[in-house]
Amino acid sequence: MFEKLYDETENVNVQFVGFTTEDVRYDFGIVFTNMFFGKPLVVCMQTGRSTLLGSEELEDTDHLKSVFRIHSYEEAKELALFLKETLPYATLDAQYE
Template sequence: MYEKLYEEHEQARVRFIGFTTNDIRYDFGIIYTSMFFGKPLIICMQTGRSTLLDHTDIENAHHLKNTFRLRTEEEANDLAEILRFWLPSPPLHAEYE
């Protein structure tokens, strides 16, 4: 027996990006969705590890390092720099529009 919490269907935009730094190669899928408070789902295609991230979350290098099992804080900072470009900007609050 279980209680269904939700079932949503939507046409989501998906982007696949691959890039390298001096030390490591990255391959990610980014699923842009209106679910999860608008946070995109980021999936590492090499490890299958995933998380929801927005611009605030990528400022936490420790979180990125742990989530994607990166070796150093420098790798986490490199990843954050790339993700800043691909993640949507925070939405403006209604009072600023």
């Protein structure tokens, strides 16, 4: 027995971005949706690992290290900086305050 919580269909925008650091290449699919309080779903194309990322999650380097299995604090900082420049958080977070 189960209780369905939601079943939504939505046309979404998806952005594919890739970048490299000195040691690592990253390829992400970013799904922009109205679900999940407007937080985009960020999917690592190499590992399939994904997470919802709002501005508060980007400030938590340990969270990024854990979700994307990054071993270096510096790599996690570089990823956070890249995503801050890529994702339009000013408009997303403001509408849900």
